């Protein structure tokens with residue numbers, strides 16, 4: 001991914017150093033850098049809040065912050081923007097400490113040669129972009145484009161922490177395509193894959209923005225219903241089931257339906273125990289004839305205890 005033009009936030013309180021760095025980028029013919037300068041960390045935060053930047057070039061000795069604190073403060077606000085540190089301190093230990101604190105690279109002010117600075121800047125941006133792309137890909141299911149099991153595990157953990165700290169309830173559900181084997185058997189594996197994508201799209205389009213839909217197995221999906229009590233769960237499940245029942249058939253012979261099992265999550269639950277309950281509700285829905293929703297209600301007394 002070539003970088004022709006980039007937006008750079010230069011955080012530097014020294015006018016001469018700022019002018020020197022600006023000139024380096026003006027002389028660089030391969031890139032067109034638009035530079036905005038902030039003279040303090042406070043001003044840097046203001047500018048980061050106002051517009052998007054591709055990189056922050058950060059001086060470690062600022063009037064309102066010092067050394068590694070500045071890097072950590074920026075990292076607390078955003079993990080995505082690459083930071084290159086330039087420092088008057090020549091010790092290599094300072095540079096490595098900067099990287100440990102969250103910077104992508106470092107450069108001594110005594111080493112500010114044109115090529116070195118521009119190369120370092122471009123490398124930091126490209127490396128960070130690749131890292132974010134990989135991170136994003138590691139959370140997606142490649143066949144359907146929706147979240148994968150890993151992403152579901154992370155979201156479950158996040159929701160559990162919010163439940164424990166703030167008492168915000170949440171629920172989980174498992175959605176399983178009915179008689180999917182017969183889709184493969186009658187229409188082939190490719191048709192099966194198309195049905196899986198169609199169901200994934202429906203779940204994604206039907207869920208609320210605060211919910212998460214993930215593919216957790218071949219024809220099995222998980223839904224994390226955020227900020228949801230067990231009393232709201234039934235209608236949410238039915239909305240998903242109906243949306244899939246009403247999907248346009250891909251072939252005349254195939255009518256796609258799903259069964260859904262769900263449960264409310266307790267503060268004492270972990271991922272496994274919560275999804276085991278949802279799975280047993282799913283089993284009941286399958287046994288009752290499929291194209292149905294069930295909720296694990298055995299935990300109702302425990303929920304009441306949790307709320308009280």
Ligand code: GH3
Nearest residue numbers: 176177178179180181182184189192193218219286
């Ligand atoms: P039930 O209603 O009880 O859920 O029955 P089922 O046929 O849906 O369930 P079963 O577990 O017997 O079969 C699931 C099938 O899904 C078996 C497997 O070959 C198929 N499958 C798993 N992953 C994929 C996939 O990625 N693509 C396709 N096309 N088929 C898959």
Ligand code: MG
Nearest residue numbers: 176177178180
């Ligand atoms: Mg199935």
